[in-house]
Amino acid sequence: MTEWVLETERLGLRKLAEGDFADLCAILQDEQVMYAYEHALSDEEVQKWLDNQLGRYDRDGFGLWAVILKEGGSFIGQCGLTMQEYGGERVVEVGYLFARAYWHRGYATEAARACRDYAFAELGVNEVFSLIRTTNEASKRVAVRNGMVPRGEFSKHYHGIDMPHIAYSVTRAEAGLV
Template sequence: MSRAPRTPPPTERLGFRPMADEDLDDLAALLGDPAVMRYYPRPKTRDEARGWIDWNQRLYRDEGYGLWVVELRETGEFVGDCGLTPQQVDGVTELEVGYHVRTALQGRGLATEAAAACRDFARDVLGATRLVAIIRPDNLPSQRVATKIGLPFERTATSHDLPVHLHATTWPTHS
């Protein structure tokens, strides 16, 4: 019997839940939006959004975390996704916090609020000792989010064969 994956606790404005098959329309719209995906090689197709859900459902099973659907607590409105994924940076697997917010809801601090909750979940629940954000050099809004949640610029690196800015923090281990 599989148990539901844990999620970060709700924040003042946001709730988190695992991605489900029923989220395909919202995620396809989010990941297919050229404005949301402007720092990616290209927007994702509906089939790729289906793969995004499958990938995260595998991460929940295998790792106990992934990207979660983010909703406004007050209305249940779909905000985007935010969470934790293992990512390769210069040949090393790092734990990354990532986030996508619908264009209509950007500029309200929602990415920062969601990413801070995921940072705390990584540190306090998963016991992670390091967290990174992998950001394209021209993605200044995402770099601001990373800095606001305590992940300062560390170095220029390569991820998925692309140059990136690696923002990172390390926490002490607790024995």
Template sequence: MNVMETKRLHIREFTRGDLPFLHAIFSDQETMQYYPAPFTIEKTQEWIARNQERYTRDGHGLWAICLKDTNELIGDCGLVKQVVEGRSEIEIGYHVHKNHWSHGYATEAAIACKEFGFTHLKFKRLISIIDPSNEASIRVAKKVGLCKEKEAVIFNKLHMIYSVSQI
């Protein structure tokens, strides 16, 4: 199911059929360098199932980013519930396979997710949780309009919290 479109991207719900394509992304060492480890096939399968549950329960989750021209799945982007220092937050999260870095796809998808979150889901505030050494993700957050708010320990590691509120 298509959730939204941008100039160059289809953003849609994940299906079980996406497993081999998503695993090619999540098992790549460089693409997943800011995670504890690349994903196994089982972890990728669980990740798809968890997002499918989110679609039903929350009305949002992480969605597949596909190129309109080729329909190739190049990553994910979406809105996910997180807890930061005891507070429930909605995170804009994104991953794009290294073969598609530096083309603006993460920014394009994240802007669409921000607009969807504010317009359709009526969120008042969105965050991104970013590893302090992930300069590319920081650039994306800034281009999307998020500003550094604070540092917090999340997932047993220090992260920066970027945020944006609806005006």
């Protein structure tokens, strides 16, 4: 039986494992899925991505988790919490990335909301962020559905490109979880 970190009505979230490499490749090597990153990842970059998540579990106690569709058990994406830099501070971010075949079905919102609530309930944080590239309209819609509002803009330098981002966040009080 799978040990879920989080569970929603339709989804189970569990720690990623080495055996997830092929499923991660299917997502992270899809140019359309990775448009906000400006490139699909090589096999070596996917392995580094996976190793980074495994390291986060040890270091932080959380990271991006595998999102599994309860009905049928398909690996459909990743969603979870990571520590990110914003405004000179380290903040807890809800991040999500799903296989294209599972877009526009509410899975990202469902998983992101569960991660947001986990951050408030289990980690005791008072504010949760999603740092989203300005051109990523779908992710911005997920953040808004997750109760987040824009708090500021900044730029990330990634893969040789300066990428404008918007910092969305929601506080515990705004989420009604005081």
